[in-house]
Amino acid sequence: MIDRQHLKIVRAIDAEGTMTEAAKSLFLTQSALSHAMKKLEAHFDVPLWKKDGRRLTLTQAGQSVLGLAHRVLPQFEHTEAQLRRFADGKQGILRIGMECYPCFEWLLKVVAPFLKAFPDVDVDVRRAFSFGGLQALHGYDIDILLTPDPLSLDTITYTPVFEYEQVLVMDKHHPLTEKPYIAPQDLSNETLITYPVELSRLDVFTHFLTPANCTVKQHKTIETTEIILQMVAAGRGITALPKWLVEEAKESELLACRSLGEKGVSKTLYLGHRKAQDVLGFVDDFIALSKVHTP
DNA sequence: ATGGGCGAGATAGTACATTG
């Protein structure tokens, strides 16, 4: 049977011209090469070389094996190099799960320098999960989870990245701008625009309206932050977003922010990852980078 | 189902002598 060593020997002898030189290049003795090739020739009962003076020349059968060596060996060598880079954590895909809709804008600022620092690492961002972000992390569907609501588990480590205030956002001329802060009952006649996620994941409900047993007149959902802010700037409704996001938005001149309640609603964004990080050495690099590029 | 320890047999490689 032809094995990889036979292919390496055939390629080396063809390149060097003699078994002795080929043996040196493979860090073997000339006898070892002779044995290996003789065994292969005996197995198939066909000569692979003919002697041309002191040089060895491939027969037609030998050329066939050499062709195989040229096709297959580079693939072995390429894959081995790839495996070494995987082992070093310098190649692969970093899969990021988002449980924080507005953080997408911030994430883009971290991903750009990360991609530059790790040219062989791709980034995939997932926002929808069948069974939640934590299960996705456990099931190796994602490698990092961005969440403002960490659930304590032995197998998951959470790294706090930055704190932010969740504020009520309205157009500059909205009547509520006259108030120093917003009370839950102030929203009873308002149209609230949020991301299309379940109410249990919207801080404005869980930390503000629901505890006070209040609600809004109408609740609309929109996918993108940009459109939400344009709708609010146009006076079509109000929204609740991280303060930094509103301040960085190009509509910021047209908008006003007020705290949710007298004390405000403070949140922390966490990056969760499995404690057993196995192959992916670049998860820690991503977390370190995320702490540098805070809003 | 998985993994460790062990022994028997197979195999790759070396040293050295021989051959062409």
Add this chain to the structure above:
DNA sequence: CAATGTACTATCTCGCCCAT
């Protein structure tokens, strides 16, 4: 001078048993 043959050794593989 380079390939081949012979004897030998170190290492690897495989199957088996046993513990977890």
